[in-house]
Amino acid sequence: MNHLETMTCAEAEPLLPLVADGAIDPDNDPALFSHLAGCPDCQRMVASHDLIALAIARPQATAPRRATVKRFWPLAAAACLVLAAGFWLLAHDRGTTYLQTSVAAKPSASVTPVAVADSRPTTPTVREPEVIAVPRADGTVTYLVRQGDVWMPIDPSALDGPVQSAHGSGSGVQVRY
Amino acid sequence: MDPKVSPKGEQTSPLKMEATAPALFASSETVADLLTREEGGVRRVIGFYLHDHAAVDDVWQEVSLRVLRRLHTLQHQAAVRGWLYQIARNASMDWLRRCDRAIVRTTGELPDPVASGQDGRAPSEGVLSEERITAVRKALATLPPSQREAIRLRIEDGLDHSEIASRLGINRQAVEVRLCKGRAALRERLVDIFEGNL
Numbered sequence: 001m002n003h004l005e006t007m008t009c010a011e012a013e014p015l016l017p018l019v020a021d022g023a024i025d026p027d028n029d030p031a032l033f034s035h036l037a038g039c040p041d042c043q044r045m046v047a048s049h050d051l052i053a054l055a056i057a058r059p060q061a062t063a064p065r066r067a068t069v070k071r072f073w074p075l076a077a078a079a080c081l082v083l084a085a086g087f088w089l090l091a092h093d094r095g096t097t098y099l100q101t102s103v104a105a106k107p108s109a110s111v112t113p114v115a116v117a118d119s120r121p122t123t124p125t126v127r128e129p130e131v132i133a134v135p136r137a138d139g140t141v142t143y144l145v146r147q148g149d150v151w152m153p154i155d156p157s158a159l160d161g162p163v164q165s166a167h168g169s170g171s172g173v174q175v176r177y
Numbered sequence: 178m179d180p181k182v183s184p185k186g187e188q189t190s191p192l193k194m195e196a197t198a199p200a201l202f203a204s205s206e207t208v209a210d211l212l213t214r215e216e217g218g219v220r221r222v223i224g225f226y227l228h229d230h231a232a233v234d235d236v237w238q239e240v241s242l243r244v245l246r247r248l249h250t251l252q253h254q255a256a257v258r259g260w261l262y263q264i265a266r267n268a269s270m271d272w273l274r275r276c277d278r279a280i281v282r283t284t285g286e287l288p289d290p291v292a293s294g295q296d297g298r299a300p301s302e303g304v305l306s307e308e309r310i311t312a313v314r315k316a317l318a319t320l321p322p323s324q325r326e327a328i329r330l331r332i333e334d335g336l337d338h339s340e341i342a343s344r345l346g347i348n349r350q351a352v353e354v355r356l357c358k359g360r361a362a363l364r365e366r367l368v369d370i371f372e373g374n375l
Contacts (some may be wrong), residue, residue, distance in 0.1 A: 017360035026259045033259025047225035048371035055313040056332045
């Protein structure tokens, strides 16, 4: 067709990386581009140079990790909440069990529970049982054990360990007057 | 230098297929005649970049529009086919970049198979599969450090040759030699992967 198509593939091939790089364009080398327009083999080479550059320029595969975190964070947060609630319930349950089994108090059915105001700070976790001895007019002593916010009368013989005198304490039972 | 056809201002007058570029006046050939005559060759060029028929159709439409908009930049009738080739190549690459960016923007991750292409795959997936990207990165790692650095600065950081020369403390010609050798070596190592099905 014209003088521009006289370039051969052997002449064109060394220049193709520069075409892909953008260093050569149709304005500054029309003969090369005229050859390229009619040569499928050279077109294929330039295309592979271009696609390789596109692959190099592509972002690294860190995006999927971000997307996975974004997609599953509500699930992870819910799991954390469930675990935290589980630990709290376990700790709370342990405190109650300790109170019930260590003291093993059996409240008398004939005595009305007496609510006792307690100004001490309470902790929701493990708490040592408290027993108080209340002297009565007939010379006997009524023992009260604290169960939550309520003091329950108990039979001293029902305690696990031997109850010392009213002025002493033992068997891990704290006696408070 | 920008790999695209150097823009010398966009044509703002109404686009007409009957329009003729200064370089085409001699032959009285209209743009419609030119596109009809060259459609097969242009579609073949696009097909080297995209393996999806629908995507090739889209890019062919884009090429037609660019030809109309940039007709006034065509200087010589003899160079019209090379000029068309460059437009087709740039339009294909732009399409692939847009496709990739759109998928990353919407999903936050690299393209997954979607139903928009043939065989339920994204049109860009075939040419930019994970397998190909991994192979390219491995091949890049085997290049001499001087060539690898020049290629990274050019492609990843988008520096031009003068900026790379300044960064590396070498002259511009040395930069072009490194880029040319590095790109040729990469293609040599990846020819089976990238040209096996082209």
